[in-house]
Amino acid sequence: QHKFWDEQPVPKIYEENEESGAIEEKTLDQVRKDPLALPDAFEWYDIDVNSDEDMSNVYTLLEQNYVEDDDAMFRFAYPIPFLRWALTPPGWRRDWHIAVRVKANKSLVAFISGVPVEVRVDQKKIVKMAEINFLCVHKKLREKRLAPKLIAEVTRRVNLTDVWQAVYTAGVLVPKPVSKTRYWHRNLNPPKLIDIGFSSIPRTYAKFRDPLDMTIKYYKLPEKPLTVGFRKMTKKDVPAVQKLLNDYLRRFKVHPEFTQDDFKHWFLTRDDVIHSFVVQDPETKRITDFVSFYSLPSSVIGHQKHKLLKAAYLYFYFANSTPLVQLIDDLLISAKALDFDVLNCLDIMDNAQFIEKCKFGPGDGNLYYYLYNYKIPDLKPEQIGLTML
Ligand code: NHW
Ligand code: EN5
Structure with a gap:
């Protein structure tokens, strides 16, 4: 029922955990060195937060395609200065600001971002994580399994920095929330x-x-x-x-x-x-x-x-x-x-x-x-x- 999430190191929806800790332990040599393959018409592109043109393209993608309420009356419209702030905390990396473009005309059709964060879970020692946000696929390209590609690619790039955990929030239920x-x-x-x-x-x-x-x-x-x-x-x-x-x-x-x-x-x-x-x-x-x-x-x-x-x-x-x-x-x-x-x-x-x-x-x-x-x-x-x- 969750073709993608069932294969990821996250608990099953019905799983109850009594202890806290990492689900899997991996090492750098187990991480692919080359980007995931995209359908032929598309290419990966790392957004340059210092470029007004890049940021204006991210703004427009999100303003027209990001999160809406259940009745589609309101849609988040993160302004450019907000996006710059959100994407550039100390330790930020350009290769965690990941877009997908149409090869033919370079137009942006998808985005996902990570920024570094140190999180303490369950009173244990601090864990270096990626905070994942702004996952977005253009409305015309929905339900074509592009989101799992973005998630797997950001995971790969985060793993390459020897970071193995992430934190994220969403309005939808997938395996498996820490809290509702x-x-x-x-x-x-x-x-x-x-x-x-x-x-x-x-x-x-x-x-x-x-x-x-x-x-x-x-x-x-x-x-x-x-x-x-x-x-x-x-x-x-x-x-x-x-x-x-x-x-x-x-x-x-x-x-x-x-x-x-x-x-x-x-x-x-x-x-x-x-x-x-x-x-x-x-x-x-x-x-x-x-x-x-x-x-x-x-x-x-x-x-x-x-x-x-x-x-x-x-x-x-x-x-x-x-x-x-x-x-x-x-x-x-x-x-x-x-x-x-x-x-x-x-x-x-x-x-x-x-x-x-x-x-x-x-x-x-x-x-x-x-x-x-x-x-x-x-x-x-x-x-x-x-x-x-
Ligand atoms: S939550 C906001 C997410 N964005 C939106 O809701 C914007 C409007 N919607 C869209 O753009 C904040 C599309 O509908 C999206 C899905 C792109 C959401 N989280 O491509 P397919 C964040 O940014 C799964 C997790 O066909 P689509 C947090 C879905 O369950 N998974 O769908 C992001 C299914 O998998 P399954 C989500 O509608 C956290 C698969 O995607 C999800 O065209 C990301 C379907 O893909 C969501 N919000 O595109 C995870 N929405 O297994 C980060 C759908 O069920 C994980 N799906 O078949 C950590 C990574 C880093 C690790 C580092 C160690
Ligand atoms: C990742 N960082 O549903 C975030 N918003 O209640 C992504 N409702 O604004 C995930 N439907 O209740 C975000 N008014 C998930 C949230 C997606 C957006 C969303 C909800 C949150 C929202 C409003 C408008 C509803 C319009 C019809 C709402 C009632 C407010 C009222 C004020 C006065 C006292 C009673 C309640």
Whole structure:
């Protein structure tokens, strides 16, 4: 039933694991030195992230062919600066940015990417992995087994660097998830979200004289953050926040470890890409809390008035002093001030503590977490300490 996945070092769907660890151990001499064969009309091409032309081609492929919701109303539209950020953390490699082109006219028809990440699983020692993302096959070339080719080729190239594990997330169920998580959404712009069909007027308001007005009032937020000492994170905060974030993440069963360079890359604010905030105690001057979100718009498919949904996604955080509900409220206020329509999160980490209190509602999408070549007993969403892009 899974022609490809049944042959890969991943657990079977029904398999229950009691221990964690690698599924297979291989050595470099067992890895093919030449690329996998593609159908004759196609060729491999490594994307040059520094080329505007290459990046614009990746952008267009994804904008027109990447992930949609179940009703095909919205499609992720990762902007070019976001893609550059996502593809170039410390240690990135051009040969992990893999495209397939039509030989005849060089047009891009498929893509998959890997970037390096250090992940700790089940409180054991840190494992070097590839974080796999942006797997995409053009709509006109679907169900021709091109995806397994892309996956096998990225696996080969990752293996050639002596890396044997990977982490990835997907909305679909394949063998075999570490965890099944759910999306939650916090409405920041009720008129627009209702207009585009992202949300509807709560049933309980339908009987009132002005249901939209009731909805707007329900979701209303203060103009400015409420926590004393809440501000944008700066370069100077990096050493302290990097350490405190790693300390916080250690309580989870799957989490990344960030070097100082990793932390700078992933969290220093880049306009329209990543926004990070801290709380600094006015007395001690110490950083007590940290919270971040990334900006990922979606195309609104076939809408006359609105072309783009401006969505913010909760990224990493820790709350050592400020109540988590208050920290997230300040994040919502900041996202609203930056003109986002919605703030999304998953039910991972400590998110259950604030989800309902901060007026998030359940989405219709799931997100499965996966490890390649690593088995582990099933995890609850709250044991996951990793957010992907
Ligand atoms: S999840 C987003 C994936 N992309 C999309 O959903 C975009 C829209 N869809 C498409 O472009 C984030 C196509 O439908 C795709 C499939 C390309 C998805 N994960 O070519 P065929 C990521 O990027 C399996 C894993 O005929 P297609 C994470 C499927 O089960 N497997 O299908 C990516 C079947 O195998 P089976 C997936 O529709 C992680 C086979 O592909 C999958 O034309 C990748 C069918 O292929 C998915 N999302 O193209 C794994 N979707 O065994 C990384 C389908 O069931 C592993 N399939 O017959 C680690 C690698 C590195 C290891 C290093 C040590
Ligand atoms: C790899 N890094 O399904 C990621 N999105 O809920 C790839 N639903 O936006 C895998 N269908 O529920 C990504 N509104 C997998 C996710 C794919 C995209 C997806 C879902 C997540 C989504 C929205 C729109 C639904 C439109 C109809 C949704 C309801 C929100 C409402 C807000 C107010 C309170 C109640 C809930």
